[in-house]
Amino acid sequence: MKIQKFKNKTVSALLLVVSLTTVLSINLFAQDANRSSFELHPSEQPEDVPYFGVDFVNVAAEEQKLSRLIFKLSFANDELQFIRAKKKTFRADYEASVIILDTSKTEIDRIKKTGFIIAQNFDETKSLHIKNSTELRIALEPAVYNFRIELKDKETQRSGIREGAVTLRDFSKNEFMISDVFAVDSVSATTNESAGDKSIKPQTELYAYFEVYNVPESDSIDIVYHLLAAGDKVVQQGEQRVKSDGRVTRHYIRLEKFALVSTEHRIKLVIKCKDKSLEVEQELDLSDSDAGPIYANLDEAIEQLVYVAKDDELKKMKSLEGEQKGEAFEEFWKSRDPDPETSMNEYREEYYYRIKFANKRFVAESNKQGWKTEMGMVYIKLGPPDYVATSYNQYRTRYQDMSFRPKAAIVWTYYALRREVIFRYQISEYRIANYPEIFDILNGEMLF
Incomplete structure (x- = not known):
């Protein structure tokens, strides 16, 4: 997937929209009180309402005293009711909304938007692979908020509902800062607020995206990163140098597919500019990503072959160790x-x-x-x-x-x-x- 870089260095002219084809859950270390946090409450809903995933991004807003919150809703085609449209296609209409409340449950703001999906044939209307996403964006003062998100199928009038809480960071200070790190498979900048609704098929690229704040324009920013899997095993590392864009410098690191050996990773970043330095260590949960690994670990992946492998094939793979086990697994699927x-x-x-x-x-x-x-x-x-x-x-x-x-x-x-x-x-x-x-x-x- 092609990544669009930010060409306009006049930050005030940019209205940030991080278009997240797949935004992944971010688990933040509790000891870092300066990081944003996001919590979804447990939800029990009827099976006949639209099921959707929710993630969020918290970055600096264009208005310096505010903090931008972007909710990203993702759902498969089969969650909505399609009706026949023009030229033998099918169409499903939906409405997405979010209500923002303070800690006393007083409503602060609400956003609502409508969208539609076009399926080229009937099979696509039932597809679990074709993922759709829509974004709800709002700029708020840094604080703790509750939220209630609803995805309504306009044809059936049935709604799926998710509730939770979010803590927004204060980016207004004129200090050397870094945003949360989050994984995406598409990053773009645009001044078009209508952007953000997508219908996509699974991608194979994945990136760690973050923003660095308040580095003088054209100064160099040095980045050292380590991607760690279970057991603190370093699976990818590197160093990069980029030029600052001023108040906001947006950057991404491509995650090599071979390095994604499990669904849970940690990324360590050291960001330096002249005599200033920032260190960030953060978990990246890739379990909801179509671009991430397709299984959690090799032993579990082999155990899960029970529905397609013969008993002797399973027994042989389980008896092997190290590289031999991995080679046998690859050979099984290659055949x-x-x-x-x-x-x-x-x-x-x-x-x-x-x-x-x-x-x-x-x-x-x-x-x-x-x-x-x-x-x-x-x-x-x-x-x-x-x-x-x-x-x-x-x-x-x-x-x-x-x-x-x-x-x-x-x-x-x-x-x-x-x-x-x-x-x-x-x-x-x-x-x-x-x-x-x-x-x-x-x-x-x-x-x-």
């Missing part, structure tokens, strides 16, 4: 690459994408990982269903007295297979109720 001429192994990407999705959506009440649940297993093997329904009728043979209403059964329909998978809630999770009828497809090849 299943549907198109060796491309740089991406589409089969592997799809498999671990489904596992990532299952871990988000199908976690059992017992905290069993989503990919280990029966609903997760079906999703990984067969992919997303064409139609989902809930029904109490599936229980009538067992519960004749319907004054007692257990959780509804969930029915997944796969049109191409002409099959239904029925799930009933039993012992903290939904379990397959008609296994004999679908035994053959669950024990066959993964549908891809």
